Amino acid sequence: xxxxxxxxxxxxxxxxxxxxxxxxxxxxxxxxxxxxxxxxxxxxxxxxxxxxxxxxxxxxxxxxxxxxxxxxxxxxxxxxxxxxxxxxxxxxxxxxxxxxxxxxxxxxxxxxxxxxxxxxxxxxxxxxxxxxxxxxxxxxxxxxxxxxxxxxxxxxxxxxxxxxxxxxxxxxxxxxxxxxxxxxxxxxxxxxxxxxxxxxxxxxxxxxxxxxxxxxxxxxxxxxxxxxxxxxxxxxxxxxxxxxxxxxxxxxxxxxxxxxxxxxxxxxxxxxxxxxxxxxxxxxxxxxxxxxxxxxxxxxxxxxxxxxxxxxxxxxxxxxxxxxxxxxxxxxxxxxxxxxxxxxxxxxx
Amino acid sequence: xxxxxxxxxxxxxxxxxxxxxxxxxxxxxxxxxxxxxxxxxxxxxxxxxxxxxxxxxxxxxxxxxxxxxxxxxxxxxxxxxxxxxxxxxxxxxxxxxxxxxxxxxxxxxxxxxxxxxxxxxxxxxxxxxxxxxxxxxxxxxxxxxxxxxxxxxxxxxxxxxxxxxxxxxxxxxxxxxxxxxxxxxxxxxxxxxxxxxxxxxxxxxxxxxxxxxxxxxxxxxxxxxxxxxxxxxxxxxxxxxxxxxxxxxxxxxxxxxxxxxxxxxxxxxxxxxxxxxxxxxxxxxxxxxxxxxxxxx
Numbered sequence: 077x078x079x080x081x082x083x084x085x086x087x088x089x090x091x092x093x094x095x096x097x098x099x100x101x102x103x104x105x106x107x108x109x110x111x112x113x114x115x116x117x118x119x120x121x122x123x124x125x126x127x128x129x130x131x132x133x134x135x136x137x138x139x140x141x142x143x144x145x146x147x148x149x150x151x152x153x154x155x156x157x158x159x160x161x162x163x164x165x166x167x168x169x170x171x172x173x174x175x176x177x178x179x180x181x182x183x184x185x186x187x188x189x190x191x192x193x194x195x196x197x198x199x200x201x202x203x204x205x206x207x208x209x210x211x212x213x214x215x216x217x218x219x220x221x222x223x224x225x226x227x228x229x230x231x232x233x234x235x236x237x238x239x240x241x242x243x244x245x246x247x248x249x250x251x252x253x254x255x256x257x258x259x260x261x262x263x264x265x266x267x268x269x270x271x272x273x274x275x276x277x278x279x280x281x282x283x284x285x286x287x288x289x290x291x292x293x294x295x296x297x298x299x300x301x302x303x304x305x306x307x308x309x310x311x312x313x314x315x316x317x318x319x320x321x322x323x324x325x326x327x328x329x330x331x332x333x334x335x336x337x338x339x340x341x342x343x344x345x346x347x348x349x350x351x352x353x354x355x356x357x358x359x360x361x362x363x364x365x366x367x368x369x370x371x372x373x374x375x376x377x378x379x380x381x382x383x384x385x386x387x388x389x390x391x392x393x394x395x396x397x398x399x400x401x402x403x404x405x406x407x408x409x410x411x412x413x414x415x416x417x418x419x420x421x422x423x424x425x
Numbered sequence: 426x427x428x429x430x431x432x433x434x435x436x437x438x439x440x441x442x443x444x445x446x447x448x449x450x451x452x453x454x455x456x457x458x459x460x461x462x463x464x465x466x467x468x469x470x471x472x473x474x475x476x477x478x479x480x481x482x483x484x485x486x487x488x489x490x491x492x493x494x495x496x497x498x499x500x501x502x503x504x505x506x507x508x509x510x511x512x513x514x515x516x517x518x519x520x521x522x523x524x525x526x527x528x529x530x531x532x533x534x535x536x537x538x539x540x541x542x543x544x545x546x547x548x549x550x551x552x553x554x555x556x557x558x559x560x561x562x563x564x565x566x567x568x569x570x571x572x573x574x575x576x577x578x579x580x581x582x583x584x585x586x587x588x589x590x591x592x593x594x595x596x597x598x599x600x601x602x603x604x605x606x607x608x609x610x611x612x613x614x615x616x617x618x619x620x621x622x623x624x625x626x627x628x629x630x631x632x633x634x635x636x637x638x639x640x641x642x643x644x645x646x647x648x649x650x651x652x653x654x655x656x657x658x659x660x661x662x663x664x665x666x667x668x669x670x671x672x673x674x675x676x677x678x679x680x681x682x683x684x685x686x687x688x689x690x691x692x693x694x695x696x697x698x699x700x701x702x703x704x705x706x707x708x709x710x711x712x713x714x715x716x717x718x719x720x721x722x
Contacts, residue, residue: 216694332521
């Protein structure tokens, strides 16, 4: 049992390491795509902690990514450049400045606290009401960060943030998220939450509070998302539009394509969709295969990604991994959970 | 806050259009338990149909006919390709799937028609105001309210007086029992999708009058707001969903008109803050009686 659990961590971790190792072997123009993929793993891993373990769909996690990005960004722009980029900033933020690592940790803290505050009321909801309410959180956060320029650059790009997210930082960040997700999943809290996912009534009957477990996961997941947002903002100058509906679609696509019920699925999905997206991005700039030169029209990426996402959901709703964790050894050990099955109460037409 | 009659009338007009969208979403939800995120993209497709017709100089009736044709055809394709295989899945899976379909349609439209979009100008004269007393009312507001009232009346007759309407209501209440009593699943779902598509076409016509510039994200924002309204109103009944759609349209139009400019940029925050608040107080729906089904774990 122990040994199997270790493989559930080692599988995803080795995959991250492999992606990072491959990233060192390519030109720096291509390396950007590997860094992107690693940051995507961090984001999807963060979302997985809540969505995967609780089974509740959230459209709101990109708002935690945005909060983390804003926190890290505001705190790490050099003070003498702040008034130029963010003229309306609060005075106390104008002079504050922290290094790379503190900015990442503070971003995680901000994301976690924000998710906790938002989750206190929201986690009382379930089903569609919960999904729509998380959507409301995304809309509100986007709206406020876009217009309220006392806490950031508002609608303009977050330039001058030190670009510290290279291959190493992205890989370590992704590993950290995967590690935390693994530890949570195997803690008693993670197990209790997964029990509520499989059968809420039975879980409550043995004394598990659905509300408390969901809230805990939501806050942890918000902290990891904030951390991922900090990695993201240290990668390239972003605007708030980069952390809105398209990114929500992309990260959800990664999660469902891989299989939202397992950590292995989250990592596989992030790498697969990110790889596809990068390939299409290169093709949009023009590429040659076997002497055949072609250029995809720009905008093809999102067509293909959303089509793949819809297709996977239609053909294989539990994702590529079917919600199974990574394991070596016999097939029977792979039946780690049954979320790939249809719910007993689902309506057979 | 300066509240004028004009603000109120405009708010009712927006509420009427959103109520129609809510009916379109609610009808399909009733029989399939599926929230169609891509409903706005059906409206967008209809708007592009109107724009293409108007740019080619087609008469107005031909443009509207094309709009209905395109939207209804797309609705049926969507039902056939996406809804049908997903019928037995969990609501969350269906919601994510239609989210993907919404982005798919939107990005295809972006590729096809470009970022600048097209202009649907053939009905623009309806945007002009007429004076009633001291109030300037745009003609489209009156048209929207009248059309919405007519559509809702027709729908009430369809649901209440016809066989297929009876089947739809039965299926919305309990699909399995309805089936075992002889309701044909495919037929009743197709009927609901058809009516829902026709309503999307009606909404497309009215939205293009108000906003003749048709982009790939046309009606996206409206759909998100209406979805919130529908859930707030209560999805368990079509009437409460419709009321929810009307209410959020009214509040949105009212706040948009009444707030000063430096605050109206925060309109989405106000609106969704209100949505979350109402969901907390009445998770089963604002216009439903008793505790709704959302109260189950």
